[in-house]
Amino acid sequence: MSAAKEFELPSMPTLCVDEHCAFVARASESADTLEHALTEHLRLSGIYWGVCAVYTLGRLDRTFDRAKKEEILSYVDSCRNENGSYGGGVGHDGHVLYTLSAVQIYALFDELSRIDVEAVVGFLSSMQLSNGSFQGDHWGEIDTRFTYCALSALRLLGRLDAVDVDKACAYINSCKNFDGGFGAEPGGESHAGQVFTCVGALAIGGRLDYVDGDLLGWWLAERQVKVGGLNGRPEKLPDVCYSWWVLSSLSVLGKTHWIDRAALARFILKCQDEKSGGISDRPDDEPDVYHTFFGIAGLALMGHPAVVEPIDPVFALPKSVLRRMGIELSGTG
Ligand code: GRG
Numbered sequence: 001m002s003a004a005k006e007f008e009l010p011s012m013p014t015l016c017v018d019e020h021c022a023f024v025a026r027a028s029e030s031a032d033t034l035e036h037a038l039t040e041h042l043r044l045s046g047i048y049w050g051v052c053a054v055y056t057l058g059r060l061d062r063t064f065d066r067a068k069k070e071e072i073l074s075y076v077d078s079c080r081n082e083n084g085s086y087g088g089g090v091g092h093d094g095h096v097l098y099t100l101s102a103v104q105i106y107a108l109f110d111e112l113s114r115i116d117v118e119a120v121v122g123f124l125s126s127m128q129l130s131n132g133s134f135q136g137d138h139w140g141e142i143d144t145r146f147t148y149c150a151l152s153a154l155r156l157l158g159r160l161d162a163v164d165v166d167k168a169c170a171y172i173n174s175c176k177n178f179d180g181g182f183g184a185e186p187g188g189e190s191h192a193g194q195v196f197t198c199v200g201a202l203a204i205g206g207r208l209d210y211v212d213g214d215l216l217g218w219w220l221a222e223r224q225v226k227v228g229g230l231n232g233r234p235e236k237l238p239d240v241c242y243s244w245w246v247l248s249s250l251s252v253l254g255k256t257h258w259i260d261r262a263a264l265a266r267f268i269l270k271c272q273d274e275k276s277g278g279i280s281d282r283p284d285d286e287p288d289v290y291h292t293f294f295g296i297a298g299l300a301l302m303g304h305p306a307v308v309e310p311i312d313p314v315f316a317l318p319k320s321v322l323r324r325m326g327i328e329l330s331g332t333g
Pocket residue numbers: 097145148149192193194196197231232233236237239241245315316
């Protein structure tokens with residue numbers, strides 16, 4: 001039975017929509033908590049996760065009133081650096097990761113006009129190296145995550161022409177392993193998170209022919225463990241966020257039916273805090289905005305009826321946002 005049908009069974013736990021929206025709203029207010037201080041360096045990504053979570057639940061306007069939206073957008077504006085990059089927080093070094101988060105937040109709020117496109121494009125293109133790879137910032141770390149971030153942001157801005165896409169995809173191909181998966185660098189161990197970034201980058205670059213769909217599909221399907229959740233690599237514990245990293249990759253390959261979707265949905269729903277809202281990595285752990293978003297996004301890919309805004313598996317943005325931007329959609333299920 002497909003997960004979509006299973007969601008109608010009385011034995012399937014309910015998705016606590018109101019509670020999760022309240023959880024995200026509280027997280028956006030709690031500037032005085034220790035958690036807030038400890039996550040300062042990735043604030044922009046946190047905002048993207050929270051905003052995208054409530055958007056997919058159809059609750060963007062109900063969760064953030066006009067004043068709150070403006071507060072969030074001004075905060076994002078204030079994370080911009082002179083070279084066009086965005087840092088994870090105010091005054092932080094610019095990084096491709098947070099530059100993508102900023103573009104995603106502006107896209108979600110339909111406020112792309114706040115972006116200095118030429119400056120962002122200038123920064124992102126300056127991060128590409130002669131072998132096609134991307135460094136994340138001026139400190140020089142190279143990772144396939146950064147290729148994804150750069151290509152995704154450039155595509156969202158309609159400026160893929162600013163980088164060498166063929167070389168970027170060939171570099172991603174050089175990070176492919178014997179098991180069909182991808183690592184952070186050539187020879188790096190296959191990891192579901194990196195698989196998402198590499199499959200996503202290849203999809204954006206129009207080079208999915210580099211992927212061995214059957215081999216990678218098997219590797220991804222084997223990430224499902226007995227309790228229904230997915231892990232990121234062999235012998236590891238399941239974790240709700242892999243519901244996204246694995247399932248989005250399977251979706252691009254058209255193979256989400258290669259796992260037991262209903263069992264995965266049950267696992268995600270068991271990780272909810274039904275009283276205070278939020279989703280955790282595993283049942284009975286502390287919820288956080290990151291796992292809340294990726295749990296909901298995983299359910300979206302499985303057609304959960306309460307996740308009213310379907311999400312694109314490559315851009316990790318609601319399809320309606322991409323449609324508004326004139327970007328063609330990815331993923332075949
Ligand atoms: C737009 C959705 C989106 C993402 C932007 C940052 C990024 C691009 C992608 C990150 C991909 C990635 C590497 C995800 C994995 C994150 C994770 C759970 C890492 C933990 O890895 P381990 O090895 O944990 O410490 P395990 O689960 O293996 O024990």
